[in-house]
Amino acid sequence: MSTQNIPHESGAFHVTGEARYIDDLLVNDRLLHGRVVYSPHAHARILSFDLAAARALPGVHAVLSYQDLPGENQMGPIIHDEPVLAAGKVECVGQAMFIIAADDEMTAIRAEKLIQVGYEVLEPILSIEDAIQKGELIQPARKIERGDIEKGFAGADHILEGTLHTGAQEHWYLETQVCLCLPGEGNEVKVLSSTQHPSETQALVAEVLGISKMEVEVEVRRMGGAFGGKETQANHTAIWAALLCKATGRPVKIRLFRDDDQKITGKRHPFFFEYKIGFDQTGRVTAYDVTQHTSAGIATDLTMAVLERAMMHADNSYFFPNIRIIGNAWKTNVPSNTAFRGFGGPQGMSATENALDRIARFLKMDPFEVRRRNFYGAEDQNITPYGQEVQNNRLYLIEEQILKSSDYLKRKAGVADFNAKSEFYKRGIALTPVKFGISFTSSFLNQAGALVNIYKDGTVLVNHGGTEMGQGLHTKIQQIAAHELGISLGKVKVNATNTSKVPNTSATAASAGTDLNGMAVKNAIEKLKSRLVEVAAAHFNETLGPGSQPDQIRFAQDQIFDESHPERKIEFAKLMPIANFRQVSLSATGFYKTPGVYFDRAKGHGNPYHYFAFGMACSEVEVDTLTGYVKMLRTDILHDVGETINANIDLGQIEGAFIQGLGWVTTEECKWDAKGNLLNHSPDTYKIPNVQDIPRDFRVKLLEGAPNPNTIRRSKAVGEPPFMLAFSNWLAIKDAISAVGNHAFEPAFQLPATNEVILLSLEEIRGKMRGEKVKSL
Amino acid sequence: MQGTRTDIEFGFGNGTERIDFAAEAHLSPTTTLLQYLRGRSDRKGTKEGCAEGDCGACTVVLGEPDGNGGMSYQACDSCLIFLPQIHGKQLITVESIGKSTALHPVQEAMVETGGSQCGYCTPGFIMSLFALYKQGPNPSRDEIDDALTGNLCRCTGYRPIVEAAAQSCAKGPHDPIAEFAPAMAKILQNLAQNSSTFEIRREDQVYFRPQNLTEALRLRQQHPTALLVNGSTDIGLLVTKQKRVLPVVIDLSGVQELKKVESATETLKIGAGVSLEKVRKLSEKKFPALNDMLNVFGSRQIRNLATLGGNVGTASPIGDTPPVLMALDAEVELVNLSENGVQSLQRRRLKVADFIDGYRSTVLAGNELIESFILHKNQPGITVKSYKISKRKDLDISTVSGGFRLGLDEKGRVKEIRLYYGGMAATTKRAEAAEDFLQGKEWSRANVEAAMDLVESAFTPISDARAGKEGRRVMARNLLLKFWSETVPQTV
């Protein structure tokens, strides 16, 4: 049976180095090294280029420009607005212009140096503010509105207005983008790609090569991390490698060098918010008006879906009776920003959480008290701005438990005591909630397929459309399949994801991998079981005399038995040759679509989510006010995963997402120079959390006794929602800064709150305090 | 003078391996250990995550005889090691310690705790854990953190890995590698007997790795433009990141004289080739300011390779040891091979503060090497402190750093003060106006706050990837206040 805490299906391979990633695959000595030559300018016309010298270099097998593409020069996944190779102009530093296949890396580098390009350099638009001033929207603006915003403000006791910046975040998967392409017969190409979306990789490779999808096979066994960064942008590397493979007729591998990966690929969308929030004396929000501006980069990519999710998470856990959310995605001269864990949700919530924090400071109330007063109700006040009812609201259950387990109120008093005695070190504490909608908001994407094969020895090979990037999807699928068939885990293997096995799938994204693929696998197994019960009943009746009915046949403990005649049983493995002999198929496909989800974009209204996941975190930090260094003292997390399928994996997802969120709100900073060069293009200057940055006292719990109706084994998606629990740390830092001015001043704040942001904010508060003293003289 | 050799020999797991560069045209002497491993079909476990020493995915363990018949083990970033540098060592990779059907205790613990998700960082963590495991049972949380600082994981959030460390080390340190350690120590000691210089000449590259100081200085004289390397944590990046071919290299990592440490009553003399991890341990008691700095210097994997000679020799404005060495009044001893008649070693000593004379520039002559550093133990009445501000506390380069020296008279007035700043100018620079202002004055909050303005006006810092100039100014000011807050005489 499926136990709850079985380790990752590849655990023993990971720890011994036996797990094979694409870069580890052994290829024959005809393998060529692929290299991408990218733009050094953020915006320029390409006046001329000459590839002759590069092509003539010994050891170089192909140098391709946009002129050499057999199919379409386009790799945008939804909107077709991103060229495979720059044609006539470049629009960001890092945009691919040429690709080279050579015997080895050094030869490819020498070839690159021989390429001559003439540019006319143009003015780039880099920041969102610049874009607002003189740029253009990449797609028409979006709006979600509910209630009467003007009335809401008119009825408010107080109104606060402000802005907030949130920064770009680099995915920093440990395995950079990589693809190995193997030529086959005729047009065939096999694409081994580190992609979250094999079907889309397949489609785009076919389009760019000008061949049909049946000729392209995409496979991914595992990724060395993805986090959304390989949802659409793995396609790019795959396409470039496939082009070179096609041009040379030889195997080609492209693995982006770390700095190139950071320069070429898009990031989490940075945002700029302008908001106005009205509230009454008790802290209840009466009206919230927010305009979300984001930087799309040079192409649409997934920007509109990200923006949509940001807009639909501006409410986070709160009922705002009157609300208007406007979303603008601006075209900018940076690589196209893309999916990243949370997919706009974190950004959408950030402005709201900061605004509620301001309200609390303004009213001199406890920030958590302000938050809870605005929570969605259990019975009423439970309709989101886009019209969906918040069902099975877990906020109250979580609140009750975490207030106790974290001892929030008592520790808050302790923080105040500490601060009263300490001048240079200040502590802060915050408790913040998350409500996150699960499903793709493009409703048709909520589908999945599976192919389950039982072999005659009773072992089971499961294929499904989801990809394994470390999130433990394959482990959970293995558990689900073993559980449904009543056999041991060791009898089930989950196969590499392959477009020939399960076609036309959606990306493994939106945290929905298990929800969707688990159901599809279950569906396939149900078909198989409906055949096997017939076989078993017939077999029992023939060998033991009549009496067994198919509907009484059960699967458990590696046995198939008749519930009404428990002595009638056969080993699972033993029945399979019998079924085969009886000419019964032991292979079945499965399919699933999420019921009841829809969304009307034009109206900004619908039921886009299958359900919501909830969580809360309480964090305490200590800020060295002279260096800006932050110590994460303690974090308590209570998170809702429904009924867990695998507690170890769910805890791992919660902790991992939270720490990634912690990086986003503290040390991970992307800066560009005036010419559009990314300054933080390697881990030398781009700082993700390391082991010393995690809370020293770190207590993570799964919410118990809250099963999720209508999902696979009553579980909930877990990949993304906990990312946003890191707002507790972000706002605890702000609380500590605020303590320097005895909470009399609103700290200037941004995301990420780097040590520099903290120090400058503190300077400002100290300045204001000095100013006050002067005034009071 | 002994003959030269074109091959290297090293222990590999519990076996040995020999590479003759004369026979292996595809390997250059600046091929990194990581490139070498990844080029082998049986060693794909070790991963590349950055090729610059920042992620630890490439971590391997290098073993050396510990002098007591056993072996000692250090985790290192294989992406920064030039292949000849592992000569005479034992190379241990993730494949050396266990397989999926027979896991090593650290591997077993990582599976159990869920320490791997995508698994790409995992082999590197396994090697850091293995090195920790070899240090003995029951490491503290601080020791575990320090051992894992050089490994980045983007999936797990580290908690299960820390748990795996505690779990497995409680059982240690016995394993198949331990059983073979005495034999390996003998093998390596035998290898060390042959002290001929490794020398390989290629069309575009000449590489020397001498084994003693005289030979190193002779080569230095013959090739004054040669690039020197020791830990290669600085120079390595020219190859891995800038993809440069280094035309002439003298690799000092085999020179035994540079690894000497001599402790006398008054002084501690540290060889230029001593690893910063060793210096960190040496400085623990007597030189807390240097120790503080080294505790936040790079990572364990970096400090096991990097040398003090390399850190001062590069004279980088953001090098972390120069400010504190200057504040400690440390000296540097330079050595050359005298030419008049008989060969003899000639030495000169000068203050570290006088050794660095500009942006990445020193007074080192073309025939000289740094031999050692001299630290003075007894400096009564003097307090030295060091500070490092970086975006991430650990494994980050300084945004601003400080090495401050203070002497107060019996009345609490400033008798002596020197404020060395890193990251604020093209080279380590003193805030002289602030020092002058404070000289002779009471070491009081008011005076220090006035001096903070002078610190600020002493520099015109730049804005870069790490911080803006505004931020740097605030940091520089604040460090003086921090220094004051930690040195102000406690009047209860």
Ligand SMILES: Cc1cc2nc3c(=O)[nH]c(=O)nc-3n(C[C@H](O)[C@H](O)[C@H](O)COP(=O)(O)OP(=O)(O)OC[C@H]3O[C@@H](n4cnc5c(N)ncnc54)[C@H](O)[C@@H]3O)c2cc1C
């Ligand atoms: C990931 C990473 C993190 C780092 N973190 C830090 C940090 O926190 N703080 C910091 O200050 N630096 C840091 N560095 C930089 C580097 O590690 C240090 O400067 C280190 O001390 C260099 O020592 P090395 O032996 O490796 O130098 P090498 O690269 O071997 O040599 C560098 C240069 O030093 C000179 N040199 C070396 N030995 C001698 C000698 N005996 N005589 C004369 N000249 C000599 C030569 O000019 C040589 O070219 C980091 C580097 C990396 C890759």
Ligand code: FES
């Ligand atoms: S590859 Fe990242 S440290 Fe070596």
Ligand code: FES
């Ligand atoms: S497990 Fe994926 S990076 Fe560590």
